[in-house]
Amino acid sequence: MKRIGVLTSGGDAPGMNAALRAVVRVAIYKGLKVSGIRRGYQGLIEGDIFEMDVSSVGDIIQRGGTILQSARCLEFKKDEGIKRGVEVLKMFNIDGLVVIGGDGSFMGAKRLSDAGIPTIGIPGTIDNDLAYTDYTVGFDTAINTVVNAVGNIRDTSSSHQRASIIEVMGRSCGDIALYSGIAGGAETIIVPEIDFTYDDICKKLIQGQNRGKVHSIILLAEGVGKPYEFAEAIKNKTGIDVRVSVIGYLQRGGSPTAFDRILASKFGSKAVELLIEGKKSRALGTNGNKVFDMDITEAITMKKEMDHCMYDLADMLSI
Incomplete structure (x- = not known):
């Protein structure tokens, strides 16, 4: 292993730059050369590749997004x-590849490994939807962004005695809604994994109103339904004024938290070590405070399960 490549793929996530920085600097520290690949797999097949050095990743650990950019391919x-892709990697004398991204990016990494290019996957996605790892890079920053938004929206909701539906990202995984809902004190959390009824939502709103609450926060994962339809249905059933806020891409950006920066740095270092050891087709994850690696095929085929204990806690805290 003399030269490794690194790319970021799929949706960007805060902390990708921290992971990239760790990959480049640890690789150079250990005597390897590093090639950066712009725009993910699209840039790979187009040969958008350049030499990286220590200065290439200076002053980026605090930046959101990815300096290598990303693209769907x-x-x-x-x-x-x-x-x-294999031809281009060989053309540029790249012996191994680090891929920073989500499950779709990992699938590409697996296929490259199957074709003879050792690859290591670093989980970078705000959705936290990879079942094999406790946390993905970017998730902690995203929920902190949502919690800050919830606090701001609660202020105006209280002033006008309203209920607020806040839509957050999460098409098939409700972790952003669940974690930020608990941390932000939401009265109702609606996620794709748990069935709900409008009657249950409305009952909780009315009960809160009867005991003097002047506002209510409803966290809605985007994979469940359209927020304005939810608002109309709730207003028709309760008469309560309901407003909608869609946070959208605010969750993707911003300076990564200390947690995400440290996690990304650990992942980046471990990825380089695995390539030097001759490992391939591995996905990095975290369990407790430990970083581990496992077969990438097994990692992307594991089914993500909702943490029902967390959901039950949210329900108890919102009475």
């Missing part, structure tokens, strides 16, 4: 795209 889902 449908071509890479086909055999021709994988073949082209």
